Amino acid sequence: MKSLRTPDDRFTALPDYPFAPNYAQVPDTEGGQLRLHYVDEGPDFANPVLMLHGEPSWSYLYRHMIPIFAKAGHRALAPDLIGFGKSDKPTERSDYTYQRHVMWMNDWLAQMDLQNITLVCQDWGGLIGLRLVALNPSRFARIVVANTALPTGDHPMGEAFLGWRAYSQDVEHFNAGRIVHGGTTSKLTEAEIAAYNAPYPDASYQAGARQLPMLVPISPDNPASEPNRQAWATLMGLNIPILTLFGADDRIMAGVERVFQKLLPGTQGQDHAVLPGAGHFLQEDVGPELAQRTLDFIAKG
Template sequence: MANHSLSPDIKEINSKRRWPNIIGAFMLGVLITACNSDNSEETTEEIPDSSGPNSEACKSAENTTQVTDAGVEYMVTPEACFDSLPGYEFAANYAEIDGLSMHYVDVGPVDGDVVLLLHGQPSWSYLYRKMIPILAEAGYRVIAPDNIGMGKSDKPVDVTIHQFEQHVAWTKAFIDKLQLTNINLFVHDWGSLFGLRIAGEMSHHIARLVVANGTLPIIPPGKNPHIYPSFELDESLGDAATFFASRSSDQVEGFQQWIDYASSVPELLAGDVVQVLTVYQLTDEEISAYNAPYPSIDYKAAIRAFPAMFVDIEMQNIIAWQTLGAFHNPFMFNAGEFDRGLGSEENQQKWIEHVPGSDGNDHRRFLAGHFIQEDVGEELAIHLLNFLRTTTPEEPLRAGGPSFNFRYCEILLSYQDGSSITAEIWGTPGVNYCPQAQWEALDLSDIAAEYDALSAIPNGPRFFVVDENLGGDIILPSPDDEYRLFGELEMRLLTSVDLTDSQGEDVAYVPGKVLRDNTWLFYEGRRVYELTDINGQVYIMQSFSRLEDDNLQMDDLKNLGARLNLPEGWTFRSRILNDPLQVSAMDGIAMVLKDDLGNSYQLVP
């Protein structure tokens, strides 16, 4: 167990704070972008020194290129560049990832609970220097890696190697290399794009999750508006202050201008970027420390290329987003008041509402800019310590498949067919994610009248509990699908259901025959939810609904039995699978029923 005895004095910390960076605070007020994580510069005067980033040994170092076995060319920043950095006296550790050395700080008890700190662009582990000692002295093993291409890590010289998926893979490989489990993950800036993706795909390794000014973008296919830059240096580009003063306030255009500027400006100084996006004034030595890894432009491929990585982001983060929507372990989102992009109240609230593990936690807004660790590092560390001490992780969450926690809606249009009553099932899977405003705007009476139906029955929003849909077309559309627009909400015809036994109504605990030829797959380690009827037949939940309870979350389902009005002789249970489970339709028909909250279950043959 970690020793949680440290209790620093916040008043003493506040008394040592430097004067505010008024220009930086003002600039933060106008930086509003979807991924406003990495912007801006101003020139600083070099400070002569016998060591460190301004030393002759650092500036005169040969730009020697090395090559990995896979043919990747890279450079290594001379160690002299890192001498005498204020506040950064941590021993260097290195992990080999794809033939490249990835540097990381590793302090605190080796058997302490792990706190993993991920940074973004253009910072490096120096950003966490104020937080690391506080966490380590409290008994945690604190690990802060430098992204490949940044800090003390090796620096591939080809800008095109710095792709979003590549950095996600490198960060995953780092976690695997160190065999990290039960991770308390703290993510910021591009570190949040990598970290939230990894948290969703390696959720069984995550004990707690904390975001500080971050997000996980998801863009419909073909809708990413940004263009990859040429990376040709443009000597006509002015300094950062001039750039940001003239940058467009339009969200898309402004970020494209940042992509182009970062890739082409001859002098991209990391320290100046941090300073402009920080409320409080950094010292010249601290600014130089952020510049230390990059003695010349040859070392700057990563910090030049990171903004351009946004160009390739579309739907690859959707599975992680869906899994995090079921993440029940403790979650916290902290924001800097002056970061109106990633730290905006809207973005903060989106994540608080999405992740069920956020309930009851102290999500704060600090008097800080985008680089919140620089402005309020000590306070943030203390706040993080309190979160770690007062929350308790539950069972690990098995990372989800493509269907897990997938949001959708359906409308059932019922019709008389001789002595039978059938319903067409129209739904959003494969079309959209059922935007709440469009769903709430539907007039079901008008819909029934328009299509001459006995009734239009709403069914949603719903969320799949299954991991994968094998051999069917429930989620993936086909060229032969029929589409309709209900209000402003587009749906496609999914299948039909026999409602004869329930007299045309969607009645709880009455099975209906659904035409379906697919198999539901539940992963090993998945928690499942089952109804057993009076005859001993077992029905397993395939999706849960917010039709009756707007706030129902995946994590609430394990205690669902106490809320259900079960028929006499029926039982509900929840269990964790020791092996994968497949549930198939029989001869093209699945027997499906709902409970009184609208959650749907399929008969297990």
């Protein structure tokens, strides 16, 4: 599998992102290897808080939350999905499948041998992260579901998502920073917008970012539909505590929190919230509050 690696100098002096890089190798599923980047802050022996980003962001999204978790004594982990951030970027859109994303992250998870994980997942971080929970339920202690879903294609995704999907394919210049900016309420600085564009020196690095919206199951016969149904079946049989924290201004995910609360037993009795002043990328709008609510959730046991 042919891939590109963003030059390191693209990531120098990013605002509020002082974290040392860490790397692992994962099989590309074609006999080669891909380098996966992750942030790893806080004590190595501490229980991990695993933060999974989505489209078209990277671990930079969690920069305001990582120090809060580390200061509280947790091991704060934020990987970059393959195709994003400092991770390697396969060059062909056909290289990216939902199943491969799950396999790449599952291989990394096995290498890290993490236990007693608190998962914080947003956007595609949930589409992948919830599949990881279904594959490895004994590794996870609790889940924070934030502006995400686990679609099977059995129900309509909504006009807001379909509009975003069409835009992601039709727009000539895919500006990741402006897309994140548009999904926030508080809005980003020009330096922060540039940081979200740092992984992409040119369009040849954007195959993954362009392809990911097309991998969301929107029909019942999508290749990911049945694996996601199986994941739902597993999750519905677990008692892992689950907290939903959604942004009040997120049009794409509006109301999806109620699906989790209805179907998953681990949501019962939790302090769920729809957070005012928060858009789709709620880590940007209310990152410290999201981190504190997660810490309170952990403290409940």
